[in-house]
Amino acid sequence: MLCHFQLLPNRKPKNASPRNTPNSILFLFKCSQLLIILLFQVYVLRFIFQYYSLPPLKPKTCEHGFVYVYELPPVFNKELLDQCRDLDPWHSRCNAISNDGLGPRATGEISGVPENLSPAWYWTDMFSGEVIYHARILKHTCRTMEPGSATAFYIPFYAGVAVAKYLFTNYTARERDWHSERLLSWVKDQPPWRRSNGSDHFIMLGRMTWDFRRSRDEDWGSRFIHMPMMKNILRLAVERDPWDALEIGVPYPTGFHPKSKLDLDQWLNFVRARNRTSLFTFVGGKRNVRGDFRTILQRHCYNESGLCRVVDCSGTRCYDGTSEILEAFLDSDFCLQPRGDAYTRRSTFDCMLAGSIPVFFWKRSIYHQYEWFLDDAPDKFSVFIDRKTVRNGTSIRKVLEGYSRDEVRKMREKIINFIPNFVYSLMPSDDDLGSGYKDAFEIAIDGVLRRMKEQNGMKINQMLN
Structure with missing residues (x-):
């Protein structure tokens, strides 16, 4: 049609208005074509922009939804870190919470x-998890900046850091609850x-x-968990x-933070091939308490000096960590894990990180604790x-x-397979190495999102029914 108009003589027909001339029609036709082309290009460019502005695997890796991170007033997190010298009545906490919660590098030490x-x-x-989780979740693949698209909402309040300074001295209940009450009032x-x-x-x-x-x-302690607003928070x-x-x-966080899949694999192979010279080990300090069970274990271990290795952590000797602890676990088939201030211990994860088999004396130290990360049958990897x-004379050595x-060997292999699940790595959260590897943080956040998504699905079904 365009060619037909171009062959027409260039003269004005009778009674023809300028709008109806062939040249005018040709002009309008070309404008329409240009407009269509421009609209098509805009559509294509928009599609390309949307496609390439997202991480390639985001729909797949975020199948359980997205997490929104509250930006809290600094008094609930950042200012606590800034006041690190005042967080403990006896020790500066500045090193402990430095480096996004990882603490100082141990290179050369x-x-x-x-x-x-x-x-x-x-x-x-061992108590730096709040800082580690906050730093990691800010970079998480499934973090969203839009509250309306979130499946779960993370509150980055350093509750443990905030209460620590008030636990061991004569502070009032009101002082111990101050941060928690104000945090909930804000939320x-x-x-x-x-x-x-x-x-x-x-x-x-x-x-x-x-x-x-x-x-x-x-x-x-504080009454944070017993406050009314906490009754629904995971x-x-x-x-x-x-x-x-x-x-x-x-x-609990350990000291090993692999930066790559190669780091992790090399550590697993090192632990698997380790020549262990002791049957069992005890790492801990006895307490001046009548009938203290850790004192019993330490004495038991000293009596079996040919088979048991002791690292005496009395006082503050092990407060900032020591190579002697890791070496003791690496050299032993089993490690004794009594309860600490509570039923669980950071030492349990240090022990397993070294491929040593934990020996528990309270079932609450391991049963119904870490099921997302370890097997739900602890007897497969522990004793x-x-x-x-033991108090009545049972020999731990004979058991x-x-x-x-x-x-x-089978129990140790089970533990080695668990190590990736309980370390906090420095690998990219979106796993661009293609390893399929998920660390403790990733497993925890995936589990939360999955639980929240299922919970939301149940609510929708209840509304429809």
Whole structure:
């Protein structure tokens, strides 16, 4: 048609207005074509922009939804870090919470590990989880900046850091609760909270749950968990209350933070090939308490000096970590794990990280604690000896010698397979190495999102029915 118009003579027909001339029609036709082409290009460019502005695997890796991170007033996190010298009545906490919670590098200060893996080791404090989780979640693949698209809402409050300075000295109950009460007062005014009343919110507690469960003013800790607004909030805690369905036990941080899949694989191979010269080991300090069980274990170990290795952590000797602890675990088939201040211990994860098999004396030290990260049948990777039988004269050595070398090998292999699940790595959260590897943090956040998505699905079904 365009060619037809071009062959027409260039003269004005009778009674023809300028609009109806062939040249005018040709002009309009060309403009229409140009407009169509421009619209098509805009559509194509928009599609390309949307496609390539997202991480390629985001729909797949975020199948359970997205997490929104509250930007809290600094008094609830950043200012606590800035005041690190005042967080402990006896020791500065500045090193412990430095480096996004990883603590100082241990390079050149830790022995017993392959030299090329030394940069992956830090002096990480066992109560620094709140800082680690906050730093990691800000970079998480499934983080969203839009509250309306979130499946879960993370409250980055450093509850354990905030209460620590008030636990061991004569502070009032009101002082111990100050940060928690103000935090909840702030959160309740946020639109996402008003929409769900907190049922899609979660928090990470870097200390044992018992530090936040004060029933009476004169008792230990804060009453954070018993505050009315906490009744719907999901809690990740390094030690959970087994009877609280809103708590999930997550691993204590260890000092090993692999930066790559190669780091991790090299450590697993090193642990697997280690020549172990001791049957069992005990790492801990006795206490001046009548009938102290750790004193009994230490004495038992000294009496079996040819088979048991002792690292005496009395006083503050092990406060910032020591290479002697890691070497003792690396050299032993089994490690004794009595309860600490609570039922669980960071030492349990240090022990397993070295491929040593934990021996428990309280079932609450491992049962119903870390099921997202370890097998739900602890007898496959650990030994349980009732503390009462030990007090009555049962020989720990004889119990452990009763396991065949093949049984020991199988338990150790089970533990080695668990190591990736309970370390906190420095690998990219979106796993661009294609390894399929998920560390403790990734497993925890995936589990929260999955639980929140299922919970939301149940609510929708209830509304429809």
